[in-house]
Amino acid sequence: MPRILSKTELLFVSLLALFFIVVFPLLNASGVISNVTLYQWSKYLCYAMLAISVDILWGYTGLLSLGQALFFSLGSYMLGMHLMLKIGKLGSFAQSGQNPNFIPDFLFFLGYTELPTFWKPFYSITVAGLMVIAIPGLLSLIFGFLAFRSRIKGVYFSILTQALTYGFMRLFYVNDVKMGGNNGFTDFKTIFGASLQEPSTKRVLYVVTAVTLLLVYITLRWLTQTKFGLVQRAIRDSETRVLFSGYAAANYKLFVFVLSGLISSVAGALFIPQVGAINPSEMSPVKSLEAVVWCAVGGRGTLIGPIIGAISVNALKNWATHAYPDLWLIFLGGLFILVVLFLPKGVVSLPALIRDLLVRKKAAPEPAPAAEGVPAKP
Amino acid sequence: MAISSHFLSRLTARHRSIISGALALLAPLGTLLGADSARQVIANAIVEEEADKRIELVNSLVKMKDESVKPLLAAWEEDQIFVYQASDNAPKIPVTLMGDKDAAGTRAAIRVVDEKPLVDAEGKPVRISAADAETAPHNSALRRAFKTVNDLLALSSPDRGERIAAINIFGMAQEPEKLPLLESALRDEKSGKVRHALVEAIALIQLKDSDLKVRVGAVQTLGKIGSIPSRDFLTALEKETEGADKPAISKAVQQAQAEIESHVKFANACGTAFAGISLGSVLLVVALGLAITFGLMGVINMAHGEVMVVGGYATYIVQCLFSEGLHLAPFGFGVDFPGMHLKGDAFSWYFIAALPIAFLSAALVGLALERGVIRFLYRRPLESLLATWGVSLIMQQLFRLIFGANNVQISSPSFLSGHWTVADVDFPWNRVFVFCFAIAIVIGTHLLLTRTSLGLLIRAVVQNRQMAACMGVKTHRVNMLTFAFGSGLAGLAGAFLSQLGNVGPNLGQDYIVDCFMTVVVGGVGNIAGTVISALSIGVADQSLQKVLGDPVYGKILVLATIILFLQWRPAGIFVTKSRSLES
Numbered sequence: 001m002p003r004i005l006s007k008t009e010l011l012f013v014s015l016l017a018l019f020f021i022v023v024f025p026l027l028n029a030s031g032v033i034s035n036v037t038l039y040q041w042s043k044y045l046c047y048a049m050l051a052i053s054v055d056i057l058w059g060y061t062g063l064l065s066l067g068q069a070l071f072f073s074l075g076s077y078m079l080g081m082h083l084m085l086k087i088g089k090l091g092s093f094a095q096s097g098q099n100p101n102f103i104p105d106f107l108f109f110l111g112y113t114e115l116p117t118f119w120k121p122f123y124s125i126t127v128a129g130l131m132v133i134a135i136p137g138l139l140s141l142i143f144g145f146l147a148f149r150s151r152i153k154g155v156y157f158s159i160l161t162q163a164l165t166y167g168f169m170r171l172f173y174v175n176d177v178k179m180g181g182n183n184g185f186t187d188f189k190t191i192f193g194a195s196l197q198e199p200s201t202k203r204v205l206y207v208v209t210a211v212t213l214l215l216v217y218i219t220l221r222w223l224t225q226t227k228f229g230l231v232q233r234a235i236r237d238s239e240t241r242v243l244f245s246g247y248a249a250a251n252y253k254l255f256v257f258v259l260s261g262l263i264s265s266v267a268g269a270l271f272i273p274q275v276g277a278i279n280p281s282e283m284s285p286v287k288s289l290e291a292v293v294w295c296a297v298g299g300r301g302t303l304i305g306p307i308i309g310a311i312s313v314n315a316l317k318n319w320a321t322h323a324y325p326d327l328w329l330i331f332l333g334g335l336f337i338l339v340v341l342f343l344p345k346g347v348v349s350l351p352a353l354i355r356d357l358l359v360r361k362k363a364a365p366e367p368a369p370a371a372e373g374v375p376a377k378p
Numbered sequence: 379m380a381i382s383s384h385f386l387s388r389l390t391a392r393h394r395s396i397i398s399g400a401l402a403l404l405a406p407l408g409t410l411l412g413a414d415s416a417r418q419v420i421a422n423a424i425v426e427e428e429a430d431k432r433i434e435l436v437n438s439l440v441k442m443k444d445e446s447v448k449p450l451l452a453a454w455e456e457d458q459i460f461v462y463q464a465s466d467n468a469p470k471i472p473v474t475l476m477g478d479k480d481a482a483g484t485r486a487a488i489r490v491v492d493e494k495p496l497v498d499a500e501g502k503p504v505r506i507s508a509a510d511a512e513t514a515p516h517n518s519a520l521r522r523a524f525k526t527v528n529d530l531l532a533l534s535s536p537d538r539g540e541r542i543a544a545i546n547i548f549g550m551a552q553e554p555e556k557l558p559l560l561e562s563a564l565r566d567e568k569s570g571k572v573r574h575a576l577v578e579a580i581a582l583i584q585l586k587d588s589d590l591k592v593r594v595g596a597v598q599t600l601g602k603i604g605s606i607p608s609r610d611f612l613t614a615l616e617k618e619t620e621g622a623d624k625p626a627i628s629k630a631v632q633q634a635q636a637e638i639e640s641h642v643k644f645a646n647a648c649g650t651a652f653a654g655i656s657l658g659s660v661l662l663v664v665a666l667g668l669a670i671t672f673g674l675m676g677v678i679n680m681a682h683g684e685v686m687v688v689g690g691y692a693t694y695i696v697q698c699l700f701s702e703g704l705h706l707a708p709f710g711f712g713v714d715f716p717g718m719h720l721k722g723d724a725f726s727w728y729f730i731a732a733l734p735i736a737f738l739s740a741a742l743v744g745l746a747l748e749r750g751v752i753r754f755l756y757r758r759p760l761e762s763l764l765a766t767w768g769v770s771l772i773m774q775q776l777f778r779l780i781f782g783a784n785n786v787q788i789s790s791p792s793f794l795s796g797h798w799t800v801a802d803v804d805f806p807w808n809r810v811f812v813f814c815f816a817i818a819i820v821i822g823t824h825l826l827l828t829r830t831s832l833g834l835l836i837r838a839v840v841q842n843r844q845m846a847a848c849m850g851v852k853t854h855r856v857n858m859l860t861f862a863f864g865s866g867l868a869g870l871a872g873a874f875l876s877q878l879g880n881v882g883p884n885l886g887q888d889y890i891v892d893c894f895m896t897v898v899v900g901g902v903g904n905i906a907g908t909v910i911s912a913l914s915i916g917v918a919d920q921s922l923q924k925v926l927g928d929p930v931y932g933k934i935l936v937l938a939t940i941i942l943f944l945q946w947r948p949a950g951i952f953v954t955k956s957r958s959l960e961s
Contacts, residue, residue: 064760150948155678155759159894166891167937170930329775336768340761
């Protein structure tokens with residue numbers, strides 16, 4: 001592999017990175033771009049990371065996970081615990097003189113006076129940051145180990161990941177779990193001592209998000225071009241042949257699953273200080289499926305596709321939920337169907353399609369990215 | 379089974395009323411033959427001057443078992459019966475007052491003897507004012523006699539439920555003077571349930587007995603029959619005997635309490651198991667449709683839950699059409715459906731009418747889904763999952779736009795309300811019905827698959843699609859019909875669910891995860907696996923809810939168990955054997 005990026009791609013990516021990491025925040029600082037727009041783009045970029053995490057599983061390995069929102073939310077919750085503790089004296093119960101131990105408001109409201117033991121380490125942001133990696137990592141490791149060991153694949157894997165997410169959602173709704181129940185975490189004040197309301201803090205967070213996305217992109221671009229990436233795609237196209245060639249497909253899948261969980265989790269952790277709230281509805285099955293749609297719309301099996309998909313679908317959502325609040329879900333559902341039926345490779349395949357139409361030459365038939373069920377020979 | 383036995387009881391109730399009506403017609407005949415009717419006896423008693431004779435007359439009412447006795451005695455006691463005397467020497471006539479007051483405050487007088495308007499010598503109806511008239515006299519001895527008569531009549535009521543209710547009231551009141559009455563009733567009683575109630579009531583009364591041995595015996599009896607209502611009495615007795623040195627009683631009480639406690643636990647366990655089975659049978663009907671479509675076509679239909687909701691809303695529409703009509707306003711266009719304004723039993727039939735409509739409407743939706751979306755995706759299961767999810771989002775939003783975001787109320791038909799009690803375990807009729815219907819559906823599906831030509835084609839396509847196509851099977855048509863059938867089953871499940879809870883746009887989402895779990899655990903494409911997994915998931919879910927005290931922990935535990943179970947049997951309980959590498 002001589003180089004990770006081809007020349008044109010390198011130019012394209014650096015231009016985009018330059019724009020989003022340097023020019024965009026500068027424009028915001030000088031007041032050309034409003035804070036709301038910057039905030040929207042921060043959100044889009046977090047979602048883009050989530051979409052990429054779906055893509056390396058689905059587009060590159062043929063595993064459709066409907067549980068990515070779980071890892072995303074877990075990342076949010078882990079950092080959220082730290083942010084909740086940092087509210088401290090500024091909480092409304094503490095302000096009114098109750099709550100002497102400055103525990104999070106919702107715990108005080110539930111009748112606790114002392115901080116539960118498992119909350120205590122989260123005073124340190126280092127611990128919280130480690131937990132963003134450790135908890136989703138461990139969960140995906142255990143679940144992935146069990147699932148891939150018993151060769152659960154295809155739609156079974158999708159259903160099980162969905163059930164896992166659903167189970168966790170129900171769990172986080174319970175008040176006794178001490179994770180905020182129905183309302184989740186909200187009303188954060190500071191991060192690293194800087195106020196979350198300040199435009200400058202938001203700008204820094206935006207830049208951090210954009211840089212993380214760039215790093216994720218480059219890392220995955222490299223990974224998918226190594227021999228590892230080749231095995232990954234081979235598993236997608238015919239797992240049986242990979243097994244017969246002597247590869248431990250389960251280990252490859254487990255690695256990708258954990259990696260993808262971690263990317264989602266980091267995206268979630270970046271998401272929460274900017275959006276300022278997390279609650280269990282973020283884990284609902286529809287959230288995971290939305291991420292799959294971003295990936296499908298943009299084009300799976302490519303890394304730029306999910307980014308384009310996440311940004312464009314969310315921009316569309318942003319517009320449609322205001323203009324046609326009743327019809328948004330119908331839009332989204334229709335998008336699912338149309339993309340699946342008529343544009344299986346997503347919008348990134350559009351230029352090629354148009355070019356083929358113009359040249360009036362049939363494109364060389366390529367194998368579908370997730371060709372399932374290769375005719376088996378006894 | 380549930381309906382038929384219920385109908386039976388209704389039928390006998392109707393018979394009974396016919397019989398009593400016939401008896402009422404015969405009553406005047408009895409008078410002619412010399413035997414006085416109950417009304418006659420009461421009328422005689424009211425005008426009787428001698429106190430002893432009057433009580434004797436009242437007591438003789440017990441043998442008559444006439445339905446008019448109770449209201450008449452009550453009216454007598456409440457001073458609603460008046461004695462009319464046209465002149466000083468004229469015979470006294472007992473009357474009741476009927477109709478509205480006129481300007482002078484008088485009301486029409488009705489004779490107690492035959493319920494006919496009282497007429498004077500000229501044939502004009504007599505009107506009396508309640509304030510001026512003389513009321514039928516009664517004293518405390520007489521009122522005691524009334525009570526005894528009423529009690530005895532209740533104990534000999536032809537209706538088993540009324541008898542049990544009367545006996546339970548006696549037991550709760552703990553009046554020793556009722557003891558001989560109950561004991562004599564116990565000698566004649568044949569119905570097991572009533573005997574149980576009698577034994578319980580006698581033991582409860584005996585708890586107050588002065589003889590220590592009788593009390594201990596009563597306590598032991600209560601423990602033996604596992605009497606739940608006696609728990610409070612036993613606790614009171616325990617407190618009472620705490621200070622006093624009566625080891626025999628306190629020992630017996632403790633033992634009885636333990637016995638009752640274990641009986642309650644048993645009853646609760648049975649109740650939980652039954653709730654689990656009925657939840658399982660709903661899951662079963664929903665998952666059966668899913669198992670068929672998934673097993674046959676390898677298509678994951680994420681909109682299956684919404685197809686089920688179509689069945690629920692179809693039931694709702696039929697209900698509205700049977701009663702007050704329906705106003706819908708989708709997309710701002712108001713549509714009115716006139717209702718038939720049926721009431722009572724006629725209205726209850728709506729549910730029977732709704733079942734085929736729910737099946738057909740859901741089947742039509744399934745057909746449209748198959749033709750419009752799924753048939754393009756047979757070789758791409760993951761994509762079919764996404765596209766059908768899109769369909770499910772659209773359908774949810776359409777439900778919201780058409781029927782509103784809130785749940786709609788669906789009332790249970792009268793023959794499904796109430797419950798059947800066996801040894802303190804309640805079996806609600808609607809759950810019994812769902813369970814029985816689920817069994818019928820499983821058997822029907824099994825017969826369809828094994829005994830019909832369509833079933834043969836379906837099995838051929840499942841086993842080897844290409845080979846079936848080569849043999850001339852129109853696989854596309856088989857797909858279409860199977861998908862419609864599976865969707866129809868979901869519609870039926872929606873109709874059932876409307877009896878267990880409300881129907882709303884999100885109902886499908888609540889069930890879809892459980893349903894997929896059921897299919898995955900059962901093993902794709904076979905009915906037996908789906909039945910076993912649906913019932914075991916249902917029972918496990920309900921009993922874990924009870925044990926852990928929280929529905930959420932129960933659900934999560936079930937989920938974890940399923941994941942571990944799939945480690946042991948990755949392809950479900952029953953595996954369809956295949957020689958192909960990738961299935």
